[in-house]
Amino acid sequence: MALYYFGNHPHATRADGTKINTRAHYDYICREGLYANMKGKKEDLVFTCSGNLPEWAQDAGKFWDAAEANRRIKGRAYREIRMGLQEELSLDDNIALVEEFLKESGIGKNHAFTYAIHDKEAAYDPDHRNIHCHLMFCEKSIEKDRPLGPDMYFKQYAVNQYGEPCSGYRADRFYHDRHGNIAMRKMWADIVNRKFKELGLNQEISEKSLATQRQDLLAQGRFEEAEKLDRTPAPHLGEAYKNPKVMERIQERVKEIDEQTDSVDSDEAGTTVTDTDDSVVEQKITCFAIDKVLRRVMKEIELEEQRIRHEEIMEMEAKLAVEADDEQAEELANEPIVVTANDVYAGLKARAKEQAKKQAEQLAEYKEIKARVIPERLFRNIAIERVVGKDYHNLKKRHQRILEELKPIEKKYIELKDVPYEEKKDFYLAYSDKLRQKQAMEKQLKAYNEELRNKEGNIQCIVDELAQQNKAVQEEAKKIYREVIKAKNQEKVYLEKAAELKENVPDSDTILYSRQLPRLVMRHSKLEGSKPLKDFRILSRNGRAYVVLRDIPAGEREPQKKTALLLGDTVEKGRASVYTLTMGPDGREILDVFQTKDTVRLYGDAKKTILSRGKENRYLPHAEAVNQQHQTEVLGKINQFLEKAVEDTHGRYQAWWDDEDHSQKKDKLKQVEEEMYRGWSL
Secondary structure, three states: OOOOOEEEEEOOEOOOOOEOOHHHHHHHHHOOHHHOOOOOOHHHEEEEEEEOOOOOOOOHHHHHHHHHHOOOOOOOOOEEEEEEOOOOOOHHHHHHHHHHHHHHHOHHHHOOEEEEEEEEEEOOEEEEEEEEEEEEEOOEOOOOOOOOOHHHHOOOOEEOOOOOEEEOOOEOHHHOOHHHHHHHHHHHHHHHHHHHHHOOOOOOOOOOOHHHHHHHHHHOOOHHHHHHOOOOOOOOOHHHHHOHHHHHHHHHHHHHHHHHHHOOOOOOOOOOOOOOOOOHHHHHHHHHHHHHHHHHHHHHHHHHHHHHHHHHHHHHHHHHHHHHHHHHHHHHHOOOEEEEHHHHHHHHHHHHHHHHHHHHHHHHHHHHHHOOOOOHHHHHHHHHHHHHOOHHHHHHHHHHHHHHHHHHHHHHHHHOOOOOHHHHHHHHHHHHHHHHHHHHHHHHHHHHHHHHHHOHHHHHHHHHHHHHHHHHHHHHHHHHHHHHHHHHHHHHHHHHHHHHHHHHOOOOOOEEEEEOOOOEOOOOOEEOOOEEHHHOOEEEEOOEEEEEEEEEOOOOOOOOEEEEEEOOOEEEOOEEEEEEEEEOOOOOOEEEEEEEEEEEEOOOOOOOOHHHOOOOOOOOHHHHHHHHHHHHHHHHHHHHHHHHHOOOOOOOHHHOOHHHOOOOOOOHHHHHHHHHHOOOOO
């Protein structure tokens, strides 16, 4: 629960009225020096910061030492502001609050300061945190262009005979002035409330007393909220809260009040006033306990109210969502459904593209299968290799190679016939070596050939097996290739039919199927099936309303003209007549109206309207069901047209649905219009 506390205190004093040591106070709030290892104290320090220290002060402790050393006996070396921080916020957010206060109050810019944030369990309630800030600062306003050493910094401000400052800095009276204190109290409340709002927290604090806040709420007619503030504020216990016995007594008193409140039969239920004979401390304890109970109860009430408000908001949002869903569904249901020649043309092109893709994929598969076909001339070699291994063929290759090498050697051998042995000795030795290699290889080949003769049956079985495998692969390849040819032919058919449709129905906007096309130009009608006419500028003349479409370019001295549609005008075949408006000099008054021979569509092709809906828009369930129903209907009709398209239509594209017409022959134009509005095609 958000709490407000803001205390502005001058230099603290002891019980005898003397000022406490400035450095000791700094050590206390920053948990340094003698206070560094105090039980339960070091742990509650979560953040410290100092600023605007002069160059001669190596750290904040040195500065406050100097402040104490140069303080007059009854003078002040610092002022302390204690601020209650908010347990609902993170440490970073609470630090941001303190920094914003330093900025807005001027302390962060003009005064040397140190602040420390303590966070510990609340002494009177273990369910809450007591997070607060001690801000001590020197009241002397720094003059950046007149830096002073420690011997002059803290002296009283003075000027010489020329009016120039010659001693110390001025002490800012704002911080101990009553009006300044009031301003800072409000400033702190505003800073915290802004942070609550920024984070979306439904919390608020006020610097005003409970009585003043209550009067403000009553004046605004907020009686229930005012009633919550009709209580005695909790007294400040001072140092008493540090006494464990006092804390124990507060908890006992809280328990007593709870028991009295819960006891229906008790005559003392609700009696929380203290006896006049009670000590002052006991009365404060009782008041503090009552306030604690009231705060807890108010928090419970506040949470319950938030829960109820949340449920009411959720119910209202659900109701509005259903209404919006129904409204959107009704709007979609009333929209015209149109299939144009362009939809069928696009469908034919799309199918041709699909067949081309299928053809490419199957052709790649065909090539992959064909690559698995083994040439028949390799059957026996493969079979031999499986029977005797790869070494046989390698040996044959080596044997052939050595035969080729021996041909020139044998020729040379004959030429060296009459040459003395010593001269041809090396050659003879090399020749002999080659012959030995040849003989060894031939011996191995003989053994292999003998083995092959013995295993001829096995070799033939493998050859037959390879032939069967080849046959199966070739059959598979033929099957795939037939699919390739089929896809190619299908692609050709779709492309030819698309071209035929273009030739026979050159106007791609020609309606082939329609339902719920408007008979009159209405505000909810959509230009080309997309933009409602109500979104255009509407002008009136002689009791007629015109929907302005666009400006017509005109010369310097020519009057301004615009194209427009007439609301309530007759719609024929989904098209509305276009009018030319001659405008007055101000561009607001219509001087003349002329009906042109031009028309505009109040429908769009299905691909750009119905079939594109829902890709970006997220419809609610009812509206989505209507949208899906429309899309199913349109896709069904387009598929019917596509099936018709691949038949021999002989240019009868506009008569595909006439075969089902059992009505008597009427005037052609009238019959077409009636059929169109009944959901037939042109």
